[in-house]
Amino acid sequence: MTSYISLPMYAANIDQRLRIIAGKCTNCSIIVYPQRLVCKCCGGKNFDLTPLSGLGELYTFSVLHGGGAPSEFDYEQKMTGDVLCGIVDLFEGPRVMARLADIDSSQLKIGLKLEAVIRRLYDQEGILRYGVKFVPETL
């Protein structure tokens, strides 16, 4: 299992990945993240770019034990243990799937306040892929 993302695709939406830039539909005002070509709500095709705060709550989560994660995480999982994935309700509305960090799986709780941080996700094709993870909200 792999979640290969080509470098051109990674580069094309690097702003979304590093700054959490959403699309706001000019027709129905729904905020969509990750950005899409067509509004999932009204079918509109025009969006304004909207930076998100990165604050949200844990909607639900999965704990991937050994062998359950995509291959690019194999070594990381061997070194650091379970891979934690969450679905996060962002403060501005979008619901996103992302890695969770800085927390033990036993401490995960639905409704947990989270904030987005930039972390190394994985190496692929010799290039470091940085992106958003969510960690428990600090001060």
Add this chain to the structure above:
Amino acid sequence: MPGIISYAVSLPSLRLPASAYVENWGVCEARGLKQKAFCAYDEDPVTLGIQASKLALKRLGRKFPKIDALFFGVTTPPYEEKPSAATLPTALFDYNDIRVTEITGSPQAGIQALIAAIEYCEALPNRYSLAVAADAPVGKIDTHFEHALGAAGAAFVIGPGGGVANMINSLAITQESFGARFRRQGEERITDLELRTQGNLASVTAIGAKFSEIKGVGVGRIAIGAEPAVVRAVNRVFGLPEAEVISLWSQIGDAGSASAPFALAAAFDKMCAGDTVLAVGIGSGATAGLFKAEKGLVSNRGTGITADELIGCGRMVKYIEYLKHKRVFSI
């Protein structure tokens, strides 16, 4: 006159107690070390730099000024060629007309980045710059000096009028170190001949002598981020009480180019308007900047986590977990 208008620090999420070395090696060779902060598997100087920068910009409020230049001081960037500093503005700003400069090759790099950022704004009035120092030096795991190696980040926003602190003078001493601490091209881990304390003492003494020649310059504190032997020497050279030499080395470890900037930020956390602090980055000589706190310091720091609070956060781990996060087994 341009100066520092905001600042913040970052630390990685994990901590290792010095006792872990005693348990596993029989002794902790980093004398005076209590614990150190170190990067988790998914952290590096770039993520630390982004985190510190975000906090520094956040302290300015929702509408922070457009940043015209970014100076990144780091000895362990993820790439030898390909500017790691370019990742920072991409993660921070929605514009790309920004000058990015990466300063590396010495633990002085952090203070050099800060002084370069201030001098940029002095040369180009009414512009804003961001100085970022973040580092996570890596040594061979069976070497003595590895025990001290930690990680940290600090960021300073520079703009017209200062507000938090203004730099009133800067000095540099350059001294060939004959490779006391070095990393040859293509090597991932530093080598240390463990002679740096001696070399650093000479540099700090030279800086002290230079400052004593300047009339009207009072050094109230020193921010240096060095091991206790150097701190004791600084006490002697500058005639300051121990408490006035700010070094978080015993709590975060040797954070390379981020050590002195982190100590400077920690000093700002405790200073009042009018107080002065000399920030000294060391390595093949020394670079120092003398800063005077301004009235805006208290209001700026009131909106964020302090260096001491951050040190108290983080998860303590055992030595085997430390090794796994450090990627020492294989790449």
